[in-house]
Amino acid sequence: MHLFTWSAAQFQALNPIWIMVMSPLLAFAHTRFAQRGRDIPIAAKHALGFLVVAIGFFVFGLSGR
Numbered sequence: 001m002h003l004f005t006w007s008a009a010q011f012q013a014l015n016p017i018w019i020m021v022m023s024p025l026l027a028f029a030h031t032r033f034a035q036r037g038r039d040i041p042i043a044a045k046h047a048l049g050f051l052v053v054a055i056g057f058f059v060f061g062l063s064g065r
Contacts, residue, residue, distance in 0.1 A: 033039055
């Protein structure tokens with residue numbers, strides 16, 4: 001079954017697109033936080049990334065039902 005009539009290869013192509021779009025935005029945000037003295041600790045960044053991945057797997061699991 002296709003998501004929005006996209007093939008699996010087309011859907012997998014979104015991953016590098018999101019990386020290219022979101023990386024500069026996140027780098028800009030982290031730089032702005034650091035300039036304002038509100039730098040986010042590395043452990044918090046890792047925890048936030050883990051949380052986002054966990055939510056993604058949860059949504060992935062729900063979609064398989």
